[in-house]
Amino acid sequence: xxxxxxxxxxxxxxxxxxxxxxxxxxxxxxxxxxxxxxxxxxxxxxxxxxxxxxxxxxxxxxxxxxxxxxxxxxxxxxxxxxxxxxxxxxxxxxxxxxxxxxxxxxxxxxxx
Amino acid sequence: xxxxxxxxxxxxxxxxxxxxxxxxxxxxxxxxxxxxxxxxxxxxxxxxxxxxxxxxxxxxxxxxxxxxxxxxxxxxxxxxxxxxxxxxxxxxxxxxxxxxxxxxxxxxxxxxxxxx
Numbered sequence: 001x002x003x004x005x006x007x008x009x010x011x012x013x014x015x016x017x018x019x020x021x022x023x024x025x026x027x028x029x030x031x032x033x034x035x036x037x038x039x040x041x042x043x044x045x046x047x048x049x050x051x052x053x054x055x056x057x058x059x060x061x062x063x064x065x066x067x068x069x070x071x072x073x074x075x076x077x078x079x080x081x082x083x084x085x086x087x088x089x090x091x092x093x094x095x096x097x098x099x100x101x102x103x104x105x106x107x108x109x110x111x112x
Numbered sequence: 113x114x115x116x117x118x119x120x121x122x123x124x125x126x127x128x129x130x131x132x133x134x135x136x137x138x139x140x141x142x143x144x145x146x147x148x149x150x151x152x153x154x155x156x157x158x159x160x161x162x163x164x165x166x167x168x169x170x171x172x173x174x175x176x177x178x179x180x181x182x183x184x185x186x187x188x189x190x191x192x193x194x195x196x197x198x199x200x201x202x203x204x205x206x207x208x209x210x211x212x213x214x215x216x217x218x219x220x221x222x223x224x225x226x227x228x
Contacts, residue, residue, distance in 0.1 A: 042205045042219040043156070088155060097169070098144055098209050100217065102155040 002027040006089050006103035014111050017079050021106045023089030024071040033072050034100070035063055036088040043088055046074070079110045115139055116208045118220035125196055126228055132192045133223045135206030141186035142208035146217065147179075150203040162189040196227040 007022045025033065032050045036043035047056045049065035049072060056063050060079075065072045076083055086107050090100040115138040125131050135145055143164050148156040160181050161169040168181035180192040189208075193200055203224050207217040 036219075042222045045216070045218070048216065090156075097161055098146070098217065099158060099161065100146070100156075100207075102157075104155045107153075 002091070002093065002101050004089055004091050004101050004103035006087075006106050008106060009104060010107040010109070012109045012111065013079055015080055017110075018075065018077045019079060019108060021074040021076075021087050021089075021108070022071060023073070023103055025089075025091045025101075025103075026070065027091050027093050027101065029094040029096075030067065031092045031094045033065055034090045034092070035072070035074050036090065038086045038088055038105070039084075046087075076108075079108075081110050081112055084108060084110045114210050114216075114218045116206065116218045116220040118204075118206055118223050120223060121221060122224040122226075124226045124228065127197055128195055130192055130194045131196055131225060132190055133204055133206075133225075135189045135191070135208065135220050137187045137208040137210075137218075140208070140210050142189075142210065143186060144209040145183060145189040146207045146209070147181060147189070147191050148205045148207070150205060150222075156205060159191075164189075193225065196225070198227045201225055201227045 004025045032048050034048050035046040047063045052067040060077045063074045086105040088105045089103040117136045119134045145162040147159045150156050158171050159174045162181045162183040164183045164186050170176045183189040203222050205222040206220045210216050
């Protein structure tokens with residue numbers, strides 16, 4: 001059965017710290033892995049990863065995929081209180097009609 | 113671009129009533145939309161895939177007669193929770209698939225349903 005596991009489930013850091021969030025997956029016919037940020041409402045898209053070893057970067061956030069070891073990490077440097085959110089990882093397989101399988105999420109809390 | 117709206121953003125209803133939630137893609141056409149539910153402190157669970165002009169595909173364990181989905185146009189899908197009960201209280205989120213190389217999904221802002 002396809003599954004996505006995120007760790008840690010929750011994390012508390014102070015402003016300025018760097019955090020690394022983990023996502024491991026088992027899926028047949030992997031197509032892509034996506035990271036989302038969820039605050040009070042619906043998830044907002046961060047990254048889509050399809051190829052191993054190619055880092056995607058957006059400001060203080062970056063992510064990379066390892067298709068051999070079946071995991072991805074999301075890094076946030078110089079964290080700010082506005083980074084506090086639940087970070088969701090999802091995977092998509094080919095021939096599944098676009099269906100996304102989500103992990104449990106990592107709840108990040110950044111203290112001033 | 114690629115904005116998805118949901119209406120209502122929140123609803124409170126009595127047990128036994130039916131509630132309709134709308135999901136609209138505002139600036140693109142979406143052949144496929146997805147409906148998720150999310151319980152507090154939990155992740156998104158896919159309920160069903162909504163395809164324009166055809167019947168929805170429901171995930172295992174989701175009652176199709178209780179959660180009626182209609183995707184009547186390329187910009188609108190509706191989810192009707194029939195005979196709602198307190199255990200149906202949840203956060204319902206839709207997403208719409210945007211065409212292109214990767215068929216990226218864009219999420220609506222969600223609807224908070226509370227059944228008394």
